[in-house]
Amino acid sequence: MLTMKRVVGPLTLAAATLLVAAAGAGAATTSDQPAAIVIYPKVVYDTAPVSDTIIEIANTSTSPIDLHCFYVNATSHCTNTGAPCDTGLDCGGVGACVPGWAEIDFSVTLTRNQPFYWLAGTGRNRSCAAASTCEPLPLNGTGVCAQGILAGQPCTNAAQCGVGPCVGADQSNAGTAVPPVPESLFFIGELKCVAVNSDGTPSGRNDLIGTATIVTDLGDGLIDAQSYNAIGVQANSRCDGDTALVCSSDDDCGADGPCVSAVDSNNILVLGPNDDPEAEYQYCPETLVLDHIFDGAPDPVGEGIWMTDLTLVPCSENFALGQADLGRSTAQFLVYNEFEQRFSTSRPVTCFDETLLSNIDTRNNARSIFSVNVSGTIAGQSLIRPVGDGLIGVARAMKVVNGQTIEDISAQVNGDGLRPVFAPGVGYEIHQLGERQPQDRIVIP
């Protein structure tokens, strides 16, 4: 366990005081409200078994919205073959399995109230090669006939109305082109989408909602599907007369009004606390709170044991330079079991981290503080605090129904290097606590 070298207690207490003062306005990141930035921490594409991620994103407003989206390819590769890998054993024991960080970006336009989707493995564009699952673009939005006997009926041009104009039929997805993820065998990474103006500058429109579903075909009539809501980061509005005040309407500002968007036109998106005048977007959480079943715990409902994996991504990222110079953190874990006993550990997170809980602190899953063998109870609560850049993430709880124990799984992961396939599983969002004081920054091109 790392020894804290700085004086944490008094500083944290000061931060807590600021939390009390500022918690009234603003909402932190959110997985259930429309936002200006949506983050999908876990995007998966695989060929053995067949697995892909359905990315759903929707515009909740009546105006079209442009998005600038970024895939982060965090797939590891062998230094000797360049093939994707999970551990060095995948590289024949000769090369090393080195984590990667590379980004690709693309644009999406959503029309009014439009739900939109694509598959990570195939993308979506006008000339997509994959057959039945690739739908054509652009999708031209419909308007409404303004006059005549067809008044109120949907239309795409005036000729369809006979009399009068077709109002509102001017929205289109033209300009949208979603590439497939840049790996043909196996991809793991994240997706971030930012609401922008037509010139590419951030727009601060809190109109986006998103959901991801990781679907896996396990054969023999068994499908696994794990869904989670994308994490939204809402843009702030601030009182023009006192930029330390976050507002939602002119009434909130009173004499310090009006209430104006805090998002400027430069390419640095600043996430920070409400009382920070520079914070254009809501803050990342001070602490993540993960409820989980301890790894290896037998399912209280039926056969099998539970395993949970945790995916953490940084709140800060530099997409402009395409370098992983932001997004470094140490995640400190405090783990409680049902006896109120607590354990702690920490783990560095560089750009992207996906791991079984019981591999956070050890390679021997059965001896981990996250395993039922150590905790002794079924349910656990883990507090995750980032030191460095902020962190957000999602969790997946998965059942192992083939009779394997956690010892068997540990041996499999450490022995032959095969990636165990756990199914069925569920995805769920991680709870948040507190207001992170340091700023986080997302730099876009």
Place this chain on the structure above:
Amino acid sequence: MRVLKRNPWLAGLGALLAMVVLSAQVATADTSTDRGGSIIVFPKVVADGTRDTLIQISNLNNGLVFAHCLYLDASPENPFLPVNPVTNPRRCQERDFFIRLTRQQPTIWRASTGRLLSTTDTVGACVDFDLSGAVRQNCPGFDPGNVPNVYAGPGAPFEGHLLCIQVDGSGAPVGGNALKGEAFLESVEGSVGFPVPGGDGVVSAYNAISIAGIEPDTDAVLNLDGVEYSACPDLLRFTHLAEGGTDPVVTDYSATTELTLLPCTIDYETQTPPQVTLQFLVWDDLEIQTSLGSQLTCWFDSFLSDINGGTPWDPSNSTTYMTQVRPANGLQCRGGTTEYQSCVDDDDCLGGGVCAPSPGLLGVAETFRYIAPDGAFTGSSAINMHVIGTRENDQIFLESGVQGICDGGLNAGNPCNGPMECPGGDCSLDN
């Protein structure tokens, strides 16, 4: 096992958590699925012999926390027939219990068996017991209390919701926002409804919906008005695959989505089944908008294909849809003897009721995959809904056990459970 050394971060975290307790007065005014609350709601709890629900709740605070939990059984009167509001209505029967959680304590129980309060635990596993013919379960750890079992056999399934309210030791509601929870819906191995080759394989999860406590008072009427507790959302939205449409990943399979809703205004005192007229707006990816309605009586749980025949979610039009649901505009009686009936003003509400807007809604959606036309369900996943706007008019009526008499005002002399039933007066308990 690691030796825990004194960690200054722990001391700081403890201070942070203590300050969070004190910050309840400045909580935000929206429901949430990723922050703690003083009320947490699990909209979908199923224990019917084919599926069961794991309930996980944690205490976010550094102190002892009590919670008053209420199950609402919305299973039909005749469990072997479909729900029909006239011939086979939902039971709408509540059952409540109390739990206590020590600092930072997580707890878990299986809805069908509940969890026994026991001093003899098996380390690392829950164990089933036959207690006078009822299957109960004992799990390791500090037992939160005697959590009841909700499933009593094939003739007594359970489907409904669970709601837990943070209270003090006397049972009075308090703030603090110490509660968070998750629900895991699982098929039971070998069950008839969800047969999956090789064993059970249908598992979904969702986060409990948190309602922040701001300045709750100690009476049995919880006002979700942005003053006492956070307000409920004005409307819910979610995206999903077309009803009966092909799954884009596993193209041999089709998808169907089940929507579960409950009202934000619930009367646990009288257990009058809440009635809400639902308004749906549906958009496909060409922005074509369709509207339709349905009715919530006690609890709403329906596949989209059973709402207007599923027409608005036609897979031939679009692969994905965005659906919005909200209560219809209009007023309903709240409290009194004509509860949930339409009204224009308070005069229309007899027995001390008041005329108030329709209740807000909370809910989850669960998608299943299957081989058309009627293959077994597999590959299920649940999501929480996105919320937009707020409604400051909802109330939760708990069992007060006490009835007063309106002292003055419009309903002077009528029985009452709280001051809101006595416009212009007060509900006097001195009787």
